[in-house]
Every structure is written in C-alpha cells, then in structure tokens.
Amino acid sequence: MTAALFGTGLLGGAIAQRLLSCGQALWIWNRSPDRGLPLRTLGAQQAATPLEAAERAQWLITVLSDGPSTRELLLEQINDGLLGRNVIQMGTIGPDESRDLAEAVTRRGGHYLEAPVLGSKPEALAGTLQLMAGGSPELFEQALPLLRHLSAAPLHLGEVGSAMAAKLALNQLIASLTHAFSLSLHLVQRSGVDVQAFMDVLRGSALYAPTFDKKLERELKGDYGNPNFPTAHLRKDLALFQAAARAADLDPQGLDGLLALLQNATPAGLDPLDYCALHALTAGHRAAAEQP
Numbered sequence: 315m316t317a318a319l320f321g322t323g324l325l326g327g328a329i330a331q332r333l334l335s336c337g338q339a340l341w342i343w344n345r346s347p348d349r350g351l352p353l354r355t356l357g358a359q360q361a362a363t364p365l366e367a368a369e370r371a372q373w374l375i376t377v378l379s380d381g382p383s384t385r386e387l388l389l390e391q392i393n394d395g396l397l398g399r400n401v402i403q404m405g406t407i408g409p410d411e412s413r414d415l416a417e418a419v420t421r422r423g424g425h426y427l428e429a430p431v432l433g434s435k436p437e438a439l440a441g442t443l444q445l446m447a448g449g450s451p452e453l454f455e456q457a458l459p460l461l462r463h464l465s466a467a468p469l470h471l472g473e474v475g476s477a478m479a480a481k482l483a484l485n486q487l488i489a490s491l492t493h494a495f496s497l498s499l500h501l502v503q504r505s506g507v508d509v510q511a512f513m514d515v516l517r518g519s520a521l522y523a524p525t526f527d528k529k530l531e532r533e534l535k536g537d538y539g540n541p542n543f544p545t546a547h548l549r550k551d552l553a554l555f556q557a558a559a560r561a562a563d564l565d566p567q568g569l570d571g572l573l574a575l576l577q578n579a580t581p582a583g584l585d586p587l588d589y590c591a592l593h594a595l596t597a598g599h600r601a602a603a604e605q606p
C-alpha cells in the first residue's frame with residue numbers, strides 16, 4: 315500500500331514514526347516543513363506540497379488539528395488530486411464536519427474513512443491506539459493492513475460520523491474526569507488533608523479512574539510541559555461534543571462552565587501544554603497566571 319501522511323504534529327508525527335518502523339513506505343507533508351525533518355531521518359519522503367504527496371500515494375492519512383484545516387487541505391490544496399484516492403481521516407473533528415468531508419471527497423472521486431483514535435503519542439509509537447472507524451465496511455477492510463500497524467483491534471463502528479461521535483463521547487469523559495479530579499484535589503490540599511490518605515480512600519472506591527493517578531504527579535508539581543495532548547485540543551473537543559450533543563437533542567449545559575474555564579487557558583498561556591494544565595485553571599485565575 316502506498317501511503318502519505320499529512321500533519322506531523324504530536325499525534326501525526328508518532329503515527330508516521332510507527333508506520334515507518336513497521337516497514338511502511340511513507341510520504342509526509344506538514345505545513346511547517348521543519349517538523350518533518352526527524353521523520354526524514356527515519357526514511358520518510360517529504361513532499362513539497364500536499365498535492366505532490368497525494369499524487370505519490372493511494373492512501374492519504376490526515377492528522378491535522380481540526381475540521382477547517384483538514385477541509386482546506388483536502389478540498390482546496392489537494393482537491394482534484396483526490397480522484398481514486400482513499401482518505402483515512404484521523405484528526406478529531408465533528409461528526410457533521412466528517413460527513414460533509416466524506417461527501418465532498420466522494421464528489422471528487424475519492425473514498426473516505428474516518429478513523430479517530432483514543433490514546434496518545436506513546437500508544438501511537440507502540441501501535442496500541444484504540445482506533446474507531448466510520449465509513450463503508452469495504453473501505454475499512456481494505457484499510458486494515460495499515461490500521462493494524464496502529465491498533466491491535468481496529469473497530470468498525472458504522473457509517474461516517476459514528477466513530478467521531480464515539481471519539482467525542484470519550485473525550486468529554488477526559489475533560490470531565492480531569493476537571494472533577496482537579497477540583498477535588500485542590501480542595502483536599504487547601505483543607506490541609508494528606509493527599510496520599512485521600513488517594514487511598516479514592517483508590518478503594520468505585521469513584522476511582524486510572525486517569526487520576528496518571529496525572530497526579532504532574533498536577534502536584536504543576537508540571538504541564540512535554541504534552542501528549544494539548545489543552546487547546548481538549549477545549550476544541552469539548553466544544554465539538556457540546557455541538558454534537560445539542561444536535562442529538564441532549565442538554566449539555568452542565569459543561570458550559572467547564573468550556574468557559576478552558577477558554578481561560580489561552581490568556582494564561584496554557585494552550586500548548588498538556589491538558590492536565592486544567593489543574594492550573596481550577597486553582598483560580600491568579601494561580602493560573604503564575605504557571606510556566
């Protein structure tokens with residue numbers, strides 16, 4: 315299979331590295347070309363333009379930030395180059411955005427599979443992402459040799475839009491669980507309660523989630539650098555979840571406050587840091603401004 319990957323950021327770079335380590339020949343394109351250099355040393359071929367990469371490969375893997383940037387890449391920069399190509403769209407975008415993209419790609423003679431993932435850079439490098447796919451079962455079957463490099467058991471969930479909805483449902487849990495734990499941790503500390511004693515109670519209860527311990531050390535140290543998943547993307551995904559929930563006639567207003575809190579990440583300089591920087595925001599505005 316000939317493949318090209320667009321967007322060699324935190325996740326896309328790790329996916330590209332994994333594909334190369336599995337022996338998959340790979341063309342790459344990134345808006346900021348320097349970000350592709352480490353992958354070139356691993357054997358990737360870097361295209362000068364998205365169209366050049368699309369002309370070299372049958373499978374086009376997109377891992378861009380959001381819906382608008384992915385749309386611009388596929389429909390404006392590649393556009394007619396989509397003829398006969400199979401797109402695997404891995405960035406997290408809205409279900410409606412994904413359905414619109416699928417329709418537009420199909421109109422240009424291409425094929426579209428959405429394949430969002432749960433997991434981050436370490437899981438991508440190890441090939442242990444949880445991959446959910448939406449699109450035709452036939453295209454999913456054809457894509458499996460590529461997808462299996464990234465995930466032990468890629469799951470086909472249904473039509474285009476279904477996998478994105480599932481991905482947003484999972485990321486709402488990331489945001490809500492991180493927020494809930496962060497607030498409780500702050501209250502425990504400010505009340506002079508021993509954190510380890512609190513954690514012992516929590517770990518022994520049905521309320522415990524492994525993500526609490528995964529982020530505990532970072533939160534206690536205020537260490538949000540070296541991100542796997544940036545705060546700005548968590549905010550984007552929560553906003554997408556709210557839009558999808560409203561479109562499904564749900565009432566997600568309980569998340570409005572959390573989304574407003576995450577807006578404060580931008581002026582506090584936390585957008586590019588790990589999403590557990592949410593802990594600096596729950597600490598209050600003054601404490602957030604003091605973060606690195």
Ligand SMILES: NC(=O)c1ccc[n+]([C@@H]2O[C@H](COP(=O)([O-])OP(=O)(O)OC[C@H]3O[C@@H](n4cnc5c(N)ncnc54)[C@H](OP(=O)(O)O)[C@@H]3O)[C@@H](O)[C@H]2O)c1
Pocket residue numbers: 320321322323324325326327344345346349377378379380383387404405406407431432433434435542543544547551
């Ligand atoms: N990181 C994770 O753990 C993770 C996990 C699951 C899903 N995701 C999703 O995967 C996607 C990528 O995430 P990431 O963490 O890799 O983000 P990232 O490190 O911020 O990388 C974003 C990528 O998108 C490119 N990009 C942004 N705007 C663009 C534009 N207008 N035109 C062309 N390229 C553009 C960036 O290019 P430049 O280098 O030029 O800026 C970069 O390659 C997001 O949708 C995210 O929600 C991430």
